[in-house]
Amino acid sequence: MEANVVVVGSGAAGLMAAVEAADQGATVIVLESEPMTGGSTRLSGAYVALCETPLQPGTREELYEDLVHSHHNDCQEDLSRLYVDEAAATHRKLEDVGVRFVRAFRFAHMSRPWAHELSGDEMSGGAEIVTRLEAAARARGVRIETDARVRRLLIEAGRVTGVNFERDDETHRCMATRGVVLATGGFTRSRELIRNFGRPGSESILPLTGQGSRGDGLLMGMSAGAGISYMTVGVAPTAPSDPETGKGAMVLYAGAIALNREGRRFCRESDLYIDTCWALLSQPDAVCVQVYDSRMKASYAQTMMGKVLTGFREFEAPTLEVLARQLAAEGFDACGIVAGVERYNVQLAGSGDTDFGRAHAVGDSGVLLPIAEAPFHAVICRAGTTHFNGGLTVDTSMNVQNVYGDPIAGLYAAGEVTGGFHGAGYMSGTFVGMALIFGRVAGRSAAA
Numbered sequence: 001m002e003a004n005v006v007v008v009g010s011g012a013a014g015l016m017a018a019v020e021a022a023d024q025g026a027t028v029i030v031l032e033s034e035p036m037t038g039g040s041t042r043l044s045g046a047y048v049a050l051c052e053t054p055l056q057p058g059t060r061e062e063l064y065e066d067l068v069h070s071h072h073n074d075c076q077e078d079l080s081r082l083y084v085d086e087a088a089a090t091h092r093k094l095e096d097v098g099v100r101f102v103r104a105f106r107f108a109h110m111s112r113p114w115a116h117e118l119s120g121d122e123m124s125g126g127a128e129i130v131t132r133l134e135a136a137a138r139a140r141g142v143r144i145e146t147d148a149r150v151r152r153l154l155i156e157a158g159r160v161t162g163v164n165f166e167r168d169d170e171t172h173r174c175m176a177t178r179g180v181v182l183a184t185g186g187f188t189r190s191r192e193l194i195r196n197f198g199r200p201g202s203e204s205i206l207p208l209t210g211q212g213s214r215g216d217g218l219l220m221g222m223s224a225g226a227g228i229s230y231m232t233v234g235v236a237p238t239a240p241s242d243p244e245t246g247k248g249a250m251v252l253y254a255g256a257i258a259l260n261r262e263g264r265r266f267c268r269e270s271d272l273y274i275d276t277c278w279a280l281l282s283q284p285d286a287v288c289v290q291v292y293d294s295r296m297k298a299s300y301a302q303t304m305m306g307k308v309l310t311g312f313r314e315f316e317a318p319t320l321e322v323l324a325r326q327l328a329a330e331g332f333d334a335c336g337i338v339a340g341v342e343r344y345n346v347q348l349a350g351s352g353d354t355d356f357g358r359a360h361a362v363g364d365s366g367v368l369l370p371i372a373e374a375p376f377h378a379v380i381c382r383a384g385t386t387h388f389n390g391g392l393t394v395d396t397s398m399n400v401q402n403v404y405g406d407p408i409a410g411l412y413a414a415g416e417v418t419g420g421f422h423g424a425g426y427m428s429g430t431f432v433g434m435a436l437i438f439g440r441v442a443g444r445s446a447a448a
């Protein structure tokens with residue numbers, strides 16, 4: 001096989017790169033290791049942080065400030081600048097291919113509701129983005145090959161000229177006359193990479209991500225001499241998850257509280273879920289339960305998170321006491337659970353949450369309610385993850401840099417396989433955002 005541009009991976013980054021490269025006149029082949037396209041993107045809620053759009057006219061300067069602040073002022077700032085500069089054009093491209101955002105949502109670290117949300121009426125947000133981009137790519141003549149796992153980069157005289165991929169136990173060659181784009185997603189499913197780069201305890205993080213998140217692209221980039229950025233700080237849990245089903249649950253953002261085995265709260269549940277998950281990892285047995293009532297359950301179901309983070313094992317009972325007895329069978333202290341909920345309710349009725357200062361359901365929005373209306377619900381959670389931060393070092397054309405900071409000819413990367421943009425922090429909606437925005441830049445650069 002041969003094309004001007006070979007894209008490895010078919011999530012948001014890969015498909016956007018393919019569409020953009022085709023629009024620049026390049027022939028494009030996308031190679032995807034799994035039987036189905038979409039990767040983690042397909043599983044995601046696809047909140048996308050964007051500025052200067054009809055739904056969120058806030059300026060690039062304002063979003064830039066929020067980004068750098070949420071990255072704890074420790075990131076590759078030229079990538080934050082690129083993100084905001086390319087946000088509006090990427091939004092227009094998404095509209096061109098039929099992606100329709102319906103609302104803007106405000107998460108922690110956001111001075112404005114930057115996170116664009118899809119309706120979720122026909123399919124989840126991530127599935128919608130993948131479906132529309134894939135259709136757009138095919139309409140532009142892009143060839144998409146599934147069950148094709150890329151294993152090696154081909155390098156001639158210092159330039160990446162193609163890849164080897166495996167299919168049906170055979171190795172095939174696919175040449176790229178202009179460039180290869182690595183868009184293989186993250187390494188959340190690689191125990192070995194987590195052991196090498198994560199902090200102690202990171203091995204127990206449950207991945208909620210696509211099966212292809214094995215870090216293949218990271219290894220291939222490293223084998224070509226690529227530098228890596230923010231690997232250790234990037235290995236973090238991001239989603240409370242039911243260990244029985246492996247499904248994420250984020251009812252906290254609809255007003256639920258998190259209690260440990262003893263029935264004690266241990267965090268401000270409205271904070272960024274990464275902080276909640278780190279706090280959870282240091283609780284007895286690294287386990288907690290989210291407790292909520294019927295109103296919170298109904299409100300969660302209406303959000304995109306409630307549509308995507310679903311399918312977990314949910315306990316239900318007519319009274320708090322019965323719910324606590326069910327949880328006692330799972331190793332929780334029944335009296336402690338009842339006391340923990342009552343303490344929270346009493347505080348809300350008085351001067352507010354004096355334990356952790358929670359004033360909102362999520363970030364700075366959403367009214368807090370007592371857990372009071374039957375039936376009562378609970379979901380047991382451990383710390384899971386939807387993504388990691390660190391990855392290959394890139395410049396603002398998405399050209400991969402070697403360990404000395406020089407560009408590797410013919411090699412580009414975008415999305416979760418890259419590091420540097422988020423640095424030491426994170427703002428919700430910027431992972432799909434990064435995949436789409438930088439995927440577009442990578443496609444343009446590789447086609448040039």
Ligand SMILES: Cc1cc2nc3c(=O)[nH]c(=O)nc-3n(C[C@H](O)[C@H](O)[C@H](O)COP(=O)(O)OP(=O)(O)OC[C@H]3O[C@@H](n4cnc5c(N)ncnc54)[C@H](O)[C@@H]3O)c2cc1C
Nearest residue numbers: 009011013033039040041044047150185212415416431432
């Ligand atoms: C449940 C969940 C909810 C999330 N919600 C949000 C959200 O609302 N907002 C947000 O910003 N982020 C969210 N995220 C994170 C976000 O979805 C991902 O970080 C982002 O979609 C990654 O996009 P990507 O294109 O880089 O990688 P992916 O979408 O993972 O795509 C990578 C593709 O490459 C393929 N691949 C891997 N190795 C190879 C190989 N060797 N050869 C060929 N193909 C290969 C994979 O199979 C996969 O299809 C969520 C993630 C999950 C799991």
